[in-house]
Amino acid sequence: MKRFIIVGHKASTSGDFSLNDMPGGAGRMDVLCRCVNSSLFLSHDLRRDVECYLVLQGEPDPPKTILFSGERVRYLNPDERSAGSLIKKALAATCRDEFSESTKGVYVRRGGLDRLLSEFQVALLDENGEDIRTMAELPDAYLLSDHMNFAEEEEALIQDVQKVSVGPKILHADHTITIMLNEMDRRENPSEL
Numbered sequence: 464m465k466r467f468i469i470v471g472h473k474a475s476t477s478g479d480f481s482l483n484d485m486p487g488g489a490g491r492m493d494v495l496c497r498c499v500n501s502s503l504f505l506s507h508d509l510r511r512d513v514e515c516y517l518v519l520q521g522e523p524d525p526p527k528t529i530l531f532s533g534e535r536v537r538y539l540n541p542d543e544r545s546a547g548s549l550i551k552k553a554l555a556a557t558c559r560d561e562f563s564e565s566t567k568g569v570y571v572r573r574g575g576l577d578r579l580l581s582e583f584q585v586a587l588l589d590e591n592g593e594d595i596r597t598m599a600e601l602p603d604a605y606l607l608s609d610h611m612n613f614a615e616e617e618e619a620l621i622q623d624v625q626k627v628s629v630g631p632k633i634l635h636a637d638h639t640i641t642i643m644l645n646e647m648d649r650r651e652n653p654s655e656l
């Protein structure tokens with residue numbers, strides 16, 4: 464299973480936000496929606512071997528984690544509003560300590576980055592990391608930030624994590640995911656190159 468974890472530093476933890484104002488009132492939820500789409504969508508198909516975890520750290524009830532499972536998700540279309548609508552439903556559902564399903568293949572639970580780091584061996588996607596083109600093996604799970612830098616307490620949690628770079632420029636998180644998955648695709652299907 465491939466995994467992408469994206470930290471939404473200001474992303475709303477209430478389902479009350481408007482789909483018309485995801486960049487503003489929802490705390491850049493649009494960035495997270497694009498990351499869901501980059502993680503899961505192929506043209507006319509889904510990546511069933513990918514999970515996308517959104518760590519929501521905005522008000523009023525942080526932190527919460529939403530999981531989109533490529534294997535099980537339904538009702539997701541490749542536009543931001545579609546992902547946003549499933550996030551709204553997840554946030555309107557009862558949030559427990561363990562994941563519970565809000566709509567098919569979408570899950571929500573309490574807790575944030577520290578919990579995910581204890582569950583998965585994660586590499587940090589970072590422009591100053593090791594170049595994916597020269598790495599013999601690629602990790603399965605990756606951590607990204609939204610539009611903001613990681614906070615000091617997050618930096619402390621990830622200080623010993625392997626850093627991996629897709630290139631020299633700072634990209635948007637969703638574009639970074641696309642490049643990372645492309646590199647994995649090429650390695651899995653060398654005869655199709």
Ligand SMILES: C[S@@+](CC[C@H](N)C(=O)[O-])C[C@H]1O[C@@H](n2cnc3c(N)ncnc32)[C@H](O)[C@@H]1O
Nearest residue numbers: 588589590607608610628629630632633634636
């Ligand atoms: C828009 S950037 C975050 C803000 C960024 N720290 C800044 O200084 O503006 C979103 C995320 O994409 C990932 N990222 C961006 N460029 C990258 C690159 N060249 N290699 C690996 N990851 C990258 C990182 O995980 C980063 O946290």
